Amino acid sequence: MLSLYPKTLSPSPFNLTSSLIPKKPSISSPSLYVNSTTCCQPNQITERGILFDTGDTFFRHESATGRDLGVLSAALYKQSKGQLRVLDAMCGCGIRSLRYLVESKADFVLANDANESHRRVILDNLAQVERLEGEKKRWVVTHCEANRILTDCYLQRDYFDYIDLDSFGSDSSFFLRAAFSSLKLDGLVYVTSTDGYSSGGHRPFHSLSAFGAYVRPMPYANELGLRILIGGAVREASVLGYRVTPLFSYYSYHGPVFRVLLRMNRGKLPEKRDYGFICYCNRCGNSQAVxxxxxxxxxxxxxxxxxxxxxxxxxxxxxxxxLHSGAYIMEMLNLAEQWGWVGKDAGTGLEKLLKRMLEESDPRLPFGYIKLDEVASRAQTNTPSISTIMSSLHKVFYFYVLLYSQAFELQLRRKGCVLLLKTVYCLAEYLIQYTQAGDFLQVEEILNDSRNMGMFVSWLKTSNEVTVLFMLQEGYAASRSHIAHNAIKTDCPMAGCIRIAKKIHGC
Known part of the structure; x- marks a missing residue:
């Protein structure tokens, strides 16, 4: 059996010094460079100031942002725990492993790739960091199938702090249980899916077998890709008696690519919390959790x-x-600022992404997002700008109607004595005016014109004594979506968005 303890690992059969690509400068701190750029040689790339060779491996420049997020999260773990052991289960050319060593200051990285023909490229890239020997060994390269290397680590009780699973399609679902078994408690798993067909609802039985979720076509398919990936991880961890929670969830259009960072601890997810079903109505556009x-x-x-x-x-x-932890995203943003990855001269891509994730972290925001083109189509208006409709959403008020009736006290308690109405300013003014004047007949007439108010009106008609109290609260929660360009996340239902769109255009 392959031994993975640093002090027992056998030296590589390859002569590292004789096979290196031209010597690259040693890097002691994260660079200020932003994008991946191609150097003079066709397979040489510079990313964040680190020069490496891609050889014949699969490599995408567009995935640099996902690698940035991984490096930031690994560095935060090292800062908080004081140590960092990383297992890169599908390392490709080894750039992620190299960046974990250089930028995240990993104490040890196991770089594994099932394709042994990539060995020379991986060794050459990692040789920029002195390998050392014995217990101080910084890195090692292996060539095993991912499940085998993960299981071997578990059997030897060689646990890791951070495991990176950068797989194709929905393959990550096959490695999750082995990854959780070889992960330390409070450790991190960075998982990947590129299965856009399943998230789009085009292969429901495949998503059922891979993630345990039967997915049908919905307008926020790309967010579903993240949610079924997290849900599959929740299910696999629960089998082992663990609880996982997402620290951030990242979608990129190229691929597409769904990447999620999960933290694992003991304990199962509480029943009925954050793991269930979602429903979308093609008729009215409303979504709800089930x-x-x-x-x-x-x-x-x-x-x-x-x-x-x-x-x-x-x-x-x-x-x-x-999808995200707001506190964790803020830590990532602060660290990126310290490293010079965000700010005046660092470009706007990563900073814009992290700030948008921070907005999406509002606990009031439900799953999914609403495309403004769909709102405009249903409202039969031009598409409103995101800034205009978000400003309007923030200004809409909640109205709590408290009902009390001696004759129906028990009935009201059973059905809930607080009824939440979401309406527009003119209706609010009339309701408050008539309530203060004690004209409940006018209140009844207004509410009778509102949709789905039949039960409330019947209570008014049959009650001998009714007290109505209106309380003004803040408006709807709303943010932009990092997943879809012309879409918003909000707790306002589709019907409310349609009314606001019509009001914006004077309809």
Whole structure:
């Protein structure tokens, strides 16, 4: 069996010094360079100031941002824990392993790639960092199938702090259980999927076998790609008695690529929390989360009957909770600023991404996003600008209507005595005016014109004593989406967005 303890690893059969590409300068701190650039030789690339050779390996310049996020997260772990052992299970040319060593200050990196023909390129790239020997050994290169190397580490109790699984398609689902087994508690797993067909709902049985989620076509397919990846990890970790939570989730259009950083600890996810089903109505555009015990009882607010059940599309089970940790994203942003990766002379790409992720971390924001083109189509107006509709969303008020009736006190308590209304300013002014004047007949008339207010109106008609109290609160939560260009994340339903779009255009 292959031994992976640094002090017992046998030296490489290759002569490292004789096979190096032209000597590259040693790098002691993260560079200020932003993008991957091609050097004079066809296969040589510079990324963040680090020169490396890609050889015949699969390499994408566009994935540099994903590598930046990985390096930042690994560096934060090293700063907080004081040590960092990394397993790069599918290292390709070795650039991620090299950056973990140089920029994240990893104490040890195991760079593994199943293709042994890549060995020369990997060794040449990692040779920029002195290998050392014995317990101080900094890196080693192996060529095993990912599951085998992960399982071998587990059997030898050689646990890692950070595991990078940069796989193709939905293959990461096959490695997750072995990865969690070989990971230290409170350790990090950086997982990948490039299966855009499954996230688009085009292969529901494949997504079911790979991630345990039956996915159907929905307008926020690219976010579903992240959520089924997290959901699959939650399921695999739960089997082993672990709980995983996402620290950040990143989507990139090239590929497409879905990358998620997960933190693992003991304990299972609480029941009914953040792992369930989502429902989308093709008729009205409304989305809603559906718990396990609500299956078979799904209704859309636009229709109380079962006649239009075909308009409802349900996917799951998958992750329905937050995609990012706001506190963690802020730490990444601060570190990137310290390194000069964000700021005046560093370009806007990474900074814009991290700040948008920070906006998406608002706990009030639900899953999915709303495309403004869809809002405009349903409202039959021109597409509003993102800044205009977000400003309008922030200004809409919540109205809490508290009902009290001695005759129906028990009934109201069972059904909930707080009814949340979301409406526009003119309706609010009339309601407050008539309430203060004690003219509840006018209040009833206004509410009777509102959709889905039948139950409330019936309570008003049959109650002997009714007290209505209005409380003004902040508006809807809203942010831009880092996944879709012309889309927003908001807790405002589609119907509310349509009303706002019409109001913006004076309809």
């Amino acid at each position: 718990s396990w015990d609500e299956l078979g009882q799904i209704r859309c607010p636009c229709n109380n009957s079962t006649k239009d059940a075909a308009s409802l599309v349900v996917s799951g089970p998958l992750w329905t909770g937050p």
